[in-house]
Amino acid sequence: MLKLQNVSVKYGSFTAIENLKIEVEEGQIVVLLGANGAGKSTAFKAISGLKKPSSGEIFFQGTPISRRTADKIVQLGIVQCPEGRHLFPAMSVYENLKMGAFVHRRKKDEIKKSMSHVFELFPILKEKQHDPAGSLSGGQQQMLAIGRALMSKPKLMMLDEPSVGLAPLIVEQMFEVIKTINKEGTTILLAEQNANAALKIADKGYVFENGSVVLQGTSNELFSNDEVRKAYIGA
């Protein structure tokens, strides 16, 4: 479904990712593991069209997309929940969700349906739908970010560190929801430092170091790999 073919991204003279090869099959949950600055977010930016690769190509369902702008990529069905969430803080929860459906703005019924689906997944958002997004707690903001992304009815959803800064109980809940979204037919690409939680729900993973993939395999393989355990699971 998604294929990164030898993708490199540079910021000036600094190479943030080099020669990246990643493949995501339809229906999978794929996780990118790695420390801060390893290049996971840059890879997401490249896929989302926020940062153009300096070389290589990104294919989505067989079509090259590296030259498309970010708004066109959302129309294709790729959506990103970015690190830092990037919500509209002064808009209400309801308005944030509505903006999430921007690419479907002419289909009012669909927006309503997506909205009630999001409220089913995150009942707290329904309760707080009139509150400004900026007033929510960290966990609720993360839920809203996922909800807003879902409103675009994505085929592929990318989540950049959804567990960062959240209490363990909320993290568990978040990963449950991600699993549910995947079961409902959305392919998931996840960037995480929390390898333990991520590998439990993932089909396969890639380990990033300094902008390159140093290790890849099924979640079971990575879970039992000594280096992964040492570096990311701490056991």
Place this chain on the structure above:
Amino acid sequence: MEIFVQQMFNGLTIGSVYALVALGLTLVYGILHIPNFAHGALYMMGGYITLTMMTNFGLHYWLAILVSILAVGLIGVLMERLVFHPLRHAPPIHDKIAAIGILLFLEAFAQYVWGADYQTMPSPYDQVVHLFGLTFTMQRLLIIVFAIAVMILLYVFLKKTFIGATIIAMSQDREGANLVGINTNRTAMLTFLISGGLASIACSLAAPINLVFPGMGQLVILKAFVIIILGGMGSIPGAILGGYILGFSESLGATYISNDYKDIIAFVLLVIILSVKPTGLFAKGGH
């Protein structure tokens, strides 16, 4: 008492003009994150284009305003495309310098095309009306009614339509807007179009009770800055309320303090409000 009511009415008139100018400025602030110093030049251009349409092309006042709105909106869009868009990755100081450059360019342009003389704009609405013991010209009443109608339309557009909401979304989080599928280039152009249109409406309405000259935008834009600082940078209700606060304080100040101090009132008000509430009246959280 009669003088008080009369001055309140005048305040409402000037306040309406200020609010329209400040609204355009505050909308563009959401895109550039700097005050657009060239906004005063858009205001001035609006006045000249309406005047030219009326005197040289014989268009009716309303038709002339319509042409002026479109023309100044277009100047705004060109400004965004040719100057601010190429500078989007540059440090903010570049935007500021560029904005001042545009201001100087447009003022020199106006002086070259229309001359430096003060000109008057004839209005078909210069009748004097007596109502409830008050005396005012139709033009002043028109300013208030038309400005408020424009503000309501703008509010509905920004709040109730998807396209309008992209402007608000982009001002709150540009990357977030991009990631929900908003074409931020198009939104930036739309914002400049609206901002130019608002400046043109404001000037075309106010010009018949003032004069048209190349430097006419300077004092207005200075006051619009005060208004958006007062109301909180980027805040839409703040721009409207700030506009009227300034309008009322100026007209009341001119009557009860001294007409000579009229233009200083804005800045005294700024000092007072910022001392009490440094973030402005309607400051948004975050930046």
